[in-house]
Protein backbone atom coordinates (compact mmCIF):
# COMPACT_ATOMS: atom_id res chain seq x y z
CA UNK A 753 0.00 0.00 0.00
CA UNK A 754 1.24 3.46 -0.86
CA UNK A 755 1.34 6.11 1.86
CA UNK A 756 0.39 9.68 1.02
CA UNK A 757 0.40 12.40 3.66
CA UNK A 758 -2.75 14.48 3.98
CA UNK A 759 -1.39 17.93 4.77
CA UNK A 760 -0.06 21.13 3.19
CA UNK A 761 2.38 21.70 6.04
CA UNK A 762 5.97 21.64 4.77
CA UNK A 763 7.52 20.69 8.11
CA UNK A 764 5.25 17.66 8.35
CA UNK A 765 5.92 16.72 4.72
CA UNK A 766 9.71 17.03 5.11
CA UNK A 767 9.66 15.01 8.33
CA UNK A 768 7.53 12.20 6.86
CA UNK A 769 9.61 12.20 3.64
CA UNK A 770 12.67 11.65 5.85
CA UNK A 771 11.16 8.44 7.22
CA UNK A 772 11.43 6.94 3.73
CA UNK A 773 7.82 5.77 3.49
CA UNK A 774 6.16 8.66 1.70
CA UNK A 775 4.76 8.11 -1.82
CA UNK A 776 2.72 11.29 -2.31
CA UNK A 777 0.79 14.20 -0.80
CA UNK A 778 -2.84 15.25 -0.77
CA UNK A 779 -3.98 18.77 0.04
CA UNK A 780 -7.34 20.50 0.00
CA UNK A 781 -8.46 24.14 0.40
CA UNK A 782 -8.90 23.73 4.17
CA UNK A 783 -5.38 22.36 4.61
CA UNK A 784 -3.84 25.06 2.37
CA UNK A 785 -5.66 27.81 4.29
CA UNK A 786 -3.88 26.73 7.51
CA UNK A 787 -0.46 27.61 6.02
CA UNK A 788 1.19 31.03 5.88
CA UNK A 789 3.08 30.47 2.59
CA UNK A 790 1.64 31.78 -0.71
CA UNK A 791 -0.17 28.99 -2.56
CA UNK A 792 2.10 28.85 -5.66
CA UNK A 793 5.29 28.82 -3.56
CA UNK A 794 3.84 26.21 -1.21
CA UNK A 795 2.86 23.86 -4.04
CA UNK A 796 6.21 24.29 -5.81
CA UNK A 797 8.10 23.39 -2.63
CA UNK A 798 5.88 20.39 -1.80
CA UNK A 799 6.39 19.08 -5.35
CA UNK A 800 10.16 19.52 -4.97
CA UNK A 801 10.29 17.64 -1.63
CA UNK A 802 8.05 14.74 -2.72
CA UNK A 803 8.55 13.31 -6.23
CA UNK A 804 5.31 11.29 -6.09
CA UNK A 805 1.85 12.64 -6.91
CA UNK A 806 0.85 15.88 -5.12
CA UNK A 807 -2.89 16.55 -5.18
CA UNK A 808 -4.11 20.15 -5.31
CA UNK A 809 -7.78 21.00 -5.52
CA UNK A 810 -9.79 22.92 -8.13
CA UNK A 811 -12.38 25.32 -6.71
CA UNK A 812 -14.19 26.17 -9.97
CA UNK A 813 -17.65 24.62 -10.33
CA UNK A 814 -18.44 24.63 -14.09
CA UNK A 815 -16.71 22.21 -16.46
CA UNK A 816 -15.01 24.88 -18.62
CA UNK A 817 -13.50 26.82 -15.70
CA UNK A 818 -12.55 23.54 -13.94
CA UNK A 819 -10.60 22.47 -17.05
CA UNK A 820 -8.83 25.84 -17.25
CA UNK A 821 -8.00 25.85 -13.54
CA UNK A 822 -6.81 22.24 -13.70
CA UNK A 823 -4.51 22.99 -16.65
CA UNK A 824 -2.98 25.92 -14.70
CA UNK A 825 -2.48 23.74 -11.61
CA UNK A 826 -1.05 20.83 -13.61
CA UNK A 827 1.47 23.19 -15.25
CA UNK A 828 2.93 24.07 -11.82
CA UNK A 829 4.91 20.79 -11.59
CA UNK A 830 5.08 17.46 -13.44
CA UNK A 831 3.88 15.51 -10.37
CA UNK A 832 0.65 17.46 -9.78
CA UNK A 833 -2.64 15.56 -9.61
CA UNK A 834 -5.68 17.79 -9.80
CA UNK A 835 -8.41 17.17 -7.25
CA UNK A 836 -11.93 17.60 -8.59
CA UNK A 837 -15.09 16.99 -6.52
CA UNK A 838 -17.51 14.42 -7.93
CA UNK A 839 -20.22 16.49 -9.63
CA UNK A 840 -21.71 16.40 -13.14
CA UNK A 841 -19.52 19.32 -14.15
CA UNK A 842 -16.50 17.77 -12.47
CA UNK A 843 -17.06 14.55 -14.38
CA UNK A 844 -17.21 16.35 -17.74
CA UNK A 845 -13.97 18.13 -16.90
CA UNK A 846 -12.37 14.86 -15.80
CA UNK A 847 -12.94 13.24 -19.19
CA UNK A 848 -11.34 16.20 -21.01
CA UNK A 849 -8.38 16.37 -18.61
CA UNK A 850 -7.80 12.61 -18.68
CA UNK A 851 -7.62 12.74 -22.48
CA UNK A 852 -4.96 15.45 -22.15
CA UNK A 853 -2.93 13.21 -19.81
CA UNK A 854 -3.60 15.30 -16.69
CA UNK A 855 -3.94 13.15 -13.56
CA UNK A 856 -7.31 13.70 -11.84
CA UNK A 857 -8.01 12.77 -8.22
CA UNK A 858 -11.80 12.61 -7.83
CA UNK A 859 -12.55 13.83 -4.35
CA UNK A 860 -15.49 14.02 -1.93
CA UNK A 861 -16.57 10.51 -2.96
CA UNK A 862 -19.21 9.04 -0.65
CA UNK A 863 -20.80 6.26 -2.73
CA UNK A 864 -19.79 3.36 -4.97
CA UNK A 865 -21.87 4.86 -7.79
CA UNK A 866 -19.81 8.05 -7.63
CA UNK A 867 -16.57 6.06 -7.70
CA UNK A 868 -17.77 4.08 -10.73
CA UNK A 869 -18.58 7.30 -12.61
CA UNK A 870 -15.15 8.74 -11.76
CA UNK A 871 -13.34 5.63 -13.00
CA UNK A 872 -15.41 5.58 -16.22
CA UNK A 873 -14.53 9.23 -16.85
CA UNK A 874 -10.81 8.39 -16.68
CA UNK A 875 -9.94 9.56 -13.20
CA UNK A 876 -6.45 8.43 -12.08
CA UNK A 877 -7.31 8.42 -8.36
CA UNK A 878 -10.64 8.10 -6.52
CA UNK A 879 -10.87 9.32 -2.93
CA UNK A 880 -13.61 7.95 -0.67
CA UNK A 881 -13.83 9.97 2.58
CA UNK A 882 -14.01 7.33 5.29
CA UNK A 883 -13.96 9.38 8.50
CA UNK A 884 -16.75 11.66 7.36
CA UNK A 885 -18.97 8.61 6.72
CA UNK A 886 -18.09 7.17 10.13
CA UNK A 887 -19.08 10.58 11.56
CA UNK A 888 -22.64 10.06 10.31
CA UNK A 889 -22.76 6.46 11.58
CA UNK A 890 -22.14 4.84 8.19
CA UNK A 891 -19.28 2.32 8.00
CA UNK A 892 -16.73 4.06 5.79
CA UNK A 893 -14.70 0.91 5.11
CA UNK A 894 -17.76 -0.78 3.54
CA UNK A 895 -17.53 1.84 0.83
CA UNK A 896 -13.84 1.12 0.24
CA UNK A 897 -14.59 -2.62 -0.02
CA UNK A 898 -17.32 -2.06 -2.61
CA UNK A 899 -15.24 0.33 -4.71
CA UNK A 900 -12.29 -2.07 -4.76
CA UNK A 901 -14.57 -4.91 -5.90
CA UNK A 902 -16.06 -2.82 -8.71
CA UNK A 903 -12.65 -1.62 -9.92
CA UNK A 904 -11.32 -5.18 -9.84
CA UNK A 905 -14.40 -6.49 -11.73
CA UNK A 906 -13.71 -4.17 -14.65
CA UNK A 907 -9.93 -3.77 -14.33
CA UNK A 908 -10.25 0.00 -13.96
CA UNK A 909 -6.87 1.73 -13.83
CA UNK A 910 -8.00 4.21 -11.15
CA UNK A 911 -6.34 3.78 -7.75
CA UNK A 912 -8.37 4.09 -4.56
CA UNK A 913 -7.05 6.66 -2.09
CA UNK A 914 -8.59 6.00 1.32
CA UNK A 915 -9.06 9.55 2.64
CA UNK A 916 -10.42 11.30 5.72
CA UNK A 917 -8.42 8.85 7.85
CA UNK A 918 -8.73 9.57 11.56
CA UNK A 919 -6.79 6.83 13.39
CA UNK A 920 -4.35 3.93 12.87
CA UNK A 921 -7.14 1.35 12.66
CA UNK A 922 -8.38 3.06 9.48
CA UNK A 923 -4.91 2.55 7.96
CA UNK A 924 -4.84 -1.14 8.94
CA UNK A 925 -8.34 -1.75 7.61
CA UNK A 926 -7.44 -0.04 4.32
CA UNK A 927 -4.40 -2.33 4.02
CA UNK A 928 -6.42 -5.45 4.88
CA UNK A 929 -8.83 -4.59 2.08
CA UNK A 930 -5.95 -4.10 -0.35
CA UNK A 931 -6.63 -0.41 -0.99
CA UNK A 932 -3.98 1.05 -3.28
CA UNK A 933 -3.25 4.16 -1.20
CA UNK A 934 -4.01 5.62 2.23
CA UNK A 935 -3.65 9.37 2.66
CA UNK A 936 -2.84 9.86 6.31
CA UNK A 937 -2.64 13.00 8.48
CA UNK A 938 0.76 13.54 10.14
CA UNK A 939 -0.60 12.90 13.65
CA UNK A 940 -1.93 9.49 12.56
CA UNK A 941 1.32 8.59 10.75
CA UNK A 942 3.19 9.24 14.00
CA UNK A 943 0.81 6.99 15.92
CA UNK A 944 1.65 4.10 13.54
CA UNK A 945 5.12 3.91 15.08
CA UNK A 946 4.13 3.50 18.66
CA UNK A 947 3.78 0.38 20.73
CA UNK A 948 4.43 0.37 24.49
CA UNK A 949 6.13 -3.05 24.32
CA UNK A 950 8.66 -1.62 21.83
CA UNK A 951 9.49 1.20 24.27
CA UNK A 952 9.71 -1.22 27.22
CA UNK A 953 11.85 -3.62 25.16
CA UNK A 954 14.32 -0.89 24.12
CA UNK A 955 14.56 0.34 27.70
CA UNK A 956 15.35 -3.17 28.97
CA UNK A 957 17.91 -3.88 26.24
CA UNK A 958 19.72 -0.60 26.97
CA UNK A 959 19.81 -1.30 30.72
CA UNK A 960 21.08 -4.86 30.14
CA UNK A 961 23.67 -3.62 27.63
CA UNK A 962 24.97 -1.32 30.34
CA UNK A 963 25.81 -4.42 32.44
CA UNK A 964 27.33 -6.40 29.56
CA UNK A 965 31.07 -7.14 29.56
CA UNK A 966 32.59 -5.11 26.70
Ligand code: G3P
Nearest residue numbers: 758778780883884915916
Ligand atom coordinates in the same frame (compact mmCIF):
# COMPACT_ATOMS: atom_id res chain seq x y z
O1 G3P B 1 -8.04 13.85 2.09
C1 G3P B 1 -9.28 14.33 2.56
C2 G3P B 1 -9.15 14.77 3.96
O2 G3P B 1 -8.32 15.89 4.02
C3 G3P B 1 -10.43 15.04 4.64
O3 G3P B 1 -10.21 14.73 5.97
O4 G3P B 1 -10.57 14.76 8.37
O5 G3P B 1 -11.32 16.70 6.96
O6 G3P B 1 -12.52 14.52 6.85
P1 G3P B 1 -11.23 15.20 7.11
